[in-house]
Amino acid sequence: MKLRCAVLDDYQDVALSAADWSGVLDAVDVVPVHEHIAGEDAVAEAVGDCEIVVIMRERTPFPASLFPRLPRLKLLVTTGMRNASVDLEAAARHGVTVCGTGSGSQSTAELTWALILGLARHVVPESTALRDGGPWQRTIGTDLHGSRLGLLGLGRIGTQVARVGRAFGMEVAAWSENLTAERAAAEGVRAAGSKEELLETSDIVSVHLVLGDRTRGLLGAPELSRMRPTALLVNTSRAAIVDQSALARALRDGWIAGAAADVFEREPLPPGDPFRTLPNLLATPHLGYVTRGNYELFYRDVVEDIRGYLAGDPPRRLTPPEPTG
Numbered sequence: 001m002k003l004r005c006a007v008l009d010d011y012q013d014v015a016l017s018a019a020d021w022s023g024v025l026d027a028v029d030v031v032p033v034h035e036h037i038a039g040e041d042a043v044a045e046a047v048g049d050c051e052i053v054v055i056m057r058e059r060t061p062f063p064a065s066l067f068p069r070l071p072r073l074k075l076l077v078t079t080g081m082r083n084a085s086v087d088l089e090a091a092a093r094h095g096v097t098v099c100g101t102g103s104g105s106q107s108t109a110e111l112t113w114a115l116i117l118g119l120a121r122h123v124v125p126e127s128t129a130l131r132d133g134g135p136w137q138r139t140i141g142t143d144l145h146g147s148r149l150g151l152l153g154l155g156r157i158g159t160q161v162a163r164v165g166r167a168f169g170m171e172v173a174a175w176s177e178n179l180t181a182e183r184a185a186a187e188g189v190r191a192a193g194s195k196e197e198l199l200e201t202s203d204i205v206s207v208h209l210v211l212g213d214r215t216r217g218l219l220g221a222p223e224l225s226r227m228r229p230t231a232l233l234v235n236t237s238r239a240a241i242v243d244q245s246a247l248a249r250a251l252r253d254g255w256i257a258g259a260a261a262d263v264f265e266r267e268p269l270p271p272g273d274p275f276r277t278l279p280n281l282l283a284t285p286h287l288g289y290v291t292r293g294n295y296e297l298f299y300r301d302v303v304e305d306i307r308g309y310l311a312g313d314p315p316r317r318l319t320p321p322e323p324t325g
Contacts (some may be wrong), residue, residue, distance in 0.1 A: 002029040005052035005306065009059040010034050018292075019299035024306045028052065036060070036268055044069040051075065052309075054302050057289060058083055059267065064090035075309045079103065079298040080289075081316065084211055084238075088320040097309060098318040101301030108288035109160035112206055112236045115260035118282050119232050120144060120204075125279075142203070142232070145169035150202025152218070153237070154179055154189060158208035162189050173198055176209060199226045204234065211238035221246040225255050233259040236288045240265055244275075251278050262288050 007015045010032040021030060036059065037046050043060060047053050052075045055062065062076060064087040073096050078086060081100040091098050118124060122139035129135055149165040151158045151174040158174065165172045166188055174184055175192040184191035192198035195218075199205060205227065209215045219233075220243040227233065233256055235242055244265055250256050260282040261275065267286055269275060275283055301316065308314040 002027060003051040004028075004049055005030045005054065006047045006050045007032040007054040007302075008047070009036055009056040011036070012290075012295075014295055015054075015299055018295045019303050021303055024303060024310065027310055028306060040066055040069075048072070052077070052306060055079070055083075055086075056298075057286075058085040059286075061085035062091070063087050067091060067094040067096060070094075070096075075099065075306065075314065077101070077302050077305045078318070079302070081318070082210075083318075086318075088318055092320055097314050099305040099309070099314050100316045100318050101305065102297050103289065104291075104294050104297060105156040106160065107291040107294050108236050109157050109164070111262060111284070111288045112157070112161050112208075112234060113164055115234050115236065115262065115282055115284070116144075116204060116206070116232070119234070119258050119260050124282060142230075144204075147171070147203040148173060148201060150174070150192065150198040150205045151189070151208055152176065152195070152198070152205065152241075153208035153210075154184060154187065155208060155210075157236075158206075159187055161206055161208065162187055173202065177214065195223070196226055199223055200228070202231060203228065204232045206234040207237045207241055209237055209241055211240055216240050217243050219243060219246070221249065224250040227256050229254060229257065231256050235260070236262045239263040248274050248278065251280050258282070260284075262286055 005028045007030060011034060013034050015032045037043050044066060048070060049072060051072050053073060054077045056079050062085065067090045076091060076096055076098045079101050080103040086098060088098055120142040122141060126139060129138065145168055147170055149170045149172045151162055153176050154162065154174040162172045173190045173192045175195050175198040179191055181191040218241050224246055247259060251259055258280040262284045263286055264275060275281060305314055305316060
């Protein structure tokens, strides 16, 4: 009898065509799920008969409370090698192997620049007005050349964003708790003396930090109020790094000129959520990693993980961090 495998959140119906699954189909019945399944009860009901579940990034959380409700689950594969929405300790306690996949960072850096340019040149409202017969050319764009780009984080993605900023003729500064002046200088970037300095002196601030205990809520009302009223904020990292209520207030009250967000604390974003209608917010539905190349990499490695599991040697295993102290 074949093992049952659910591929969750296959929104674009590409999971089976993005990779060659033929090597596992003799042993595994693969069932893509194209609509998001919201809520733990619905997830438990939908995949309760599955030995293998594939999840796309953090679209469907697997908290500790879910694993006891899935007694048949033996292999959980997440795209990417890090997924904060999966409780790895609970998975281990319930005998569930968790594997990851490769992931490219270029796509998120590219989307960051799409959002920066869209904000700076008011692309969406101008395009909408043109299509709807509205006013011809109403807004005034923001110059990138000569302005300051402030990066919260100078890792893989932040470094790529910095290089493009420099190509535009921008002055680029960066800050994170562990960033050294030497590391920043190696990328032609100035290391800001503090987070506050970066926020106060930047024309555009872009977030490229990993979500963790130190970065959750890093930008709240006190921090956002330090930004220039003409400044723009871009977040393609994780929503919880920026206090969402404070961000909505900053946009409504004009603390900053505008923001762009590709990430939200609840996804899909519920109907009626204020982030769907704030006029000075450019919002996209978590598109940072959604490119053909990334999907092909994701699902190729998903198949490889399943094949390895069937052979008794799953690759790219994700395990709980070792306790410290």
